[in-house]
Amino acid sequence: MRTFTAGAFALAALATPSFALRLKSSTGGPKYDNNKVIVEYTTDPISSRSSDVASNIHARFLENLERRLPRDAFKVKQEYSSSVFNGAAIEVTDVQDLKTIATTPGVKSVHPVRIYEAPRVTAHDVGSAQKKPGQYLPILMTGVDKVHAAGNKGKGIKIGIIDTGVDYSHPALGGGFGPGFKVAGGYDFVGDNYNPGVSPAVPDRDPMDNCAGHGTHVAGIIGANPNNEYNVTGVAYEASLFCYRVFSCLGGTDDSILMAALIAADKEGNDVINLSLGATNGWTSESLSVVASRIAAKGRVVAIAAGNEGASGAFYGSAPAAGKDVIAVASVDNIGLGPLFTITTTLSGVGPIPYRFGEDFRPIDGANAKLPIYATSHDSSITNDACTTLPANTPNLAGYATLVRRGGCTFAVKASNVAAAGGKYVIVYNTDDQFFTPSFGTYQYAVLIRQTDGLALLAAYLKNTKFTVSFPKDGTVSPANTQTGGLASSFSTVGPTFDMFFKPALATPGGGILSTWPTNMGSYAILDGTSMATPHLAGISALILKAKGRGVAKNMRTILQTTSALIPQTLADNSLPQSLAKSGSGLANAFAAFSYQTTVSPGELLLNDTAHWVKQHTIKIVNTSKKKRTYKFKHVPAGTMLTFHDGSIQPVLGPVPLVNAPAQVKLSKTTYTLNPGQSTSVGVTITPPSSGISAVQVPILSGHIEVATSGETLRVSYLGVAQDLRKVQVTDNTPEVLGIATPVIIDQAGNVQSEPHNYTFVNGDAPFVAFRNAFGTAKIAFDLVTKDFQLAKPHVKRDPAPEASIKGDWLPGAVGGINTASKSGQSQGTYSRVNTLGKLGAFQYWRRHNMIDDTFDTMPITKVFANGTAITPGQYKVLGRFLKVGGDPANQDHYESWISPVFGIPAS
Structure with a gap:
């Protein structure tokens, strides 16, 4: 099993800024229990052996651990004994003791304990x-x-x-x-x-x-x-x-x-x-x-x-x-949409109008709510209806159902502005005829209706037609979902x-x-x-x-x-x-x-990227029926998805666009007849398209090989990428999201270090590495190097950082895992030949950041290396290395590398 590798980390996951460098805390990034790890033992997983065997395995581990740590320094939170995993979850008082756990005999690997939010629901x-x-x-x-x-x-x-x-x-x-x-x-x-x-x-x-x-x-x-x-x-x-x-x-x-x-x-x-x-x-x-x-x-x-x-x-x-x-x-x-409650009207031919609730909403009792409409705007194309305080000439809305157009601000803001004018009931009409779950926050009496229904209400209102609306408590409709x-x-x-x-x-x-x-x-x-x-x-x-x-x-x-x-x-x-x-x-x-009385295998063909492309495949068809059958084979391509904007390293946000630029597929057969119980194989050759796409957008190719016979249509799916993923930029060295290129050194207040600087490491005066990934990476390593260190071929060139600061909350502790393998003689590649002083920390199998609520991560620099050894006072730089997807971890050329400005570590 692969593990993360890390020392002590701090993690800050921050939301997209409204102003380039002033970010507020977010909930988008991963969170970890800083004092807890999952240990996997070197002992093979047990199957149905006695509980005594499992007890002995756990006892040996605890005996070894107690030789290295006081018994009150850790707690065993879970013990795992099964045919798939033998190990334990350990909680420590001091995060530095995690390194001791990692080096305890009998430990195969140590894994971080990630915290998961409860599934978010809107009921x-x-x-x-x-x-x-x-x-x-x-x-x-x-x-x-x-x-x-x-x-x-x-x-x-x-x-x-x-x-x-x-x-x-x-x-x-x-x-x-x-x-x-x-x-x-x-x-x-x-x-x-x-x-x-x-x-x-x-x-x-x-x-x-x-x-x-x-x-x-x-x-x-x-x-x-x-x-x-x-x-x-x-x-x-x-x-x-x-x-x-x-x-x-x-x-x-x-x-x-x-x-x-x-x-x-x-x-x-x-x-x-x-x-x-x-x-x-x-x-x-x-x-x-x-x-x-x-x-x-x-x-x-x-x-x-x-x-x-x-x-x-x-x-x-x-x-x-x-x-x-x-x-x-x-x-x-x-x-289908629904069941949905409805708004009834006294207008001829209008209603009942289905609506969707906001969060934790309860149906409005129509017995006491027969209300005229008040529209906050007469313009059905307005883009910011009720997004600010309503005009002073707005009547007291307590006796109305207030009609508002969607757009320009959150549903909660609209409801709040209506409430400030005395309103209780809010009807927001959509900008199309789709339904989704609106979020009105804590507001209890707001609903979303389709554009067509909203325009009908607005049209009657503008004609000064006298009518009312009600919200019956009982009775629902289930209209067809004709949009999605x-x-x-x-x-x-x-x-x-x-x-x-x-x-x-x-x-x-x-x-x-x-x-x-x-x-x-x-x-x-x-x-x-x-x-x-x-x-x-x-x-x-x-x-x-x-x-x-x-x-x-x-x-x-x-x-x-x-x-x-x-x-x-x-x-x-x-x-x-x-x-x-x-x-x-x-x-x-x-x-x-x-x-179905035909089996086809495999279910999916993995093409990989162009650097590791798997061109030749074979699918097997078996006639499990009692009749002779003739099968026809053909290629059915799907739309090709473009991961990145043209000319940008930022991913396209959903819905991700599709283009008609399919892979090229050749089949060894297009038809074949099988007797009952017989099988055949079909060779499949798949190559990327020769035109119609740009590799830098990382096109995702996919589709099916269709196998059809009387009354049955089966498909084998394929997927690959028309780009060498080693060419995809990992680090975000643009100012498009944060306003600055990363990685950077920042202080506790978020100020970016652009010149040599001495830190006291007292009262939070210490440096952090802040980094943002535009794509995933299997390995991130941060090493301490001398103040004069330079790479022969720097991979991530940086211009001097502007005067800037990144604001956020810092969550200290151990993020990632600990690699328990020996560091000696593991790699003879160019990566290991880079002259570093020691590991500060590392991550394995790291995600890319998004542009919505997870914009960057940080790692604190302390006065010790990841293995707990004290760093000699002096002037240093940080070398950050980010492995390209598909790259060789032993090959320095397969990393993007970054060198920090000089900073000072004082004597204790």
């Missing part, structure tokens, strides 16, 4: 249905209804859900907990008040969720019994659910708890494991990704949410979804991984999904996210395991990918197919996976 309480609704649309989209009609509802399959717990008292979820109930087991790893790094976990055996909701929603997508109030129908509603609570009422968890839950779900025999959680990383090698992948490789289906960072552009994958053998799940939007239904959700994260693995793998419905919700919080809610798509995929997997046997678990990703349906970029007739970096192989088709 829409759907209230009471006026009448029994029709079929539950998400299961129609994936053919699950047809599998149900064939009698398969997943009975006998065990599904583990690692989430916020579950409200098992919900009638649609069986109304109980334990053997004989739908929710047959599980565990609470955290308790109600756990907060990583703040308050401890208090585990117990009851995974009840009555304060978060996310896990209850996930459980309903998998297992809700039909014929409930909204006919929410679980994908595998006869399967048994085992729920592992890893988020408390306060939110947040960490790797050590997630590792324990993953191992428990595996050891307790769950056939399918669902994780609707994650955090940005983009590499397959983060510790949780690796363990999840190990579990999948042994024969479990592990479905993990791809992430909700579609706005950040390509190459922005999530962990643990990046695990090589897991199924990373993308989201498509529901083909069936398309990849805008929020769904875009891959691939930096090491060019195919992520996400495929998609299921996740945008606008109605499911169960804790009964004390409303019983049903509509949520958006790959968190909602993942349990749908987990449920489909359970149906296929029920139909084909547990032995197909290792092939589940291939089965579902090859039988999935194409996803277009738009709903236009001439639309390009969506890039597979966004949608995966396509929309899962449960009935095709269940009923």
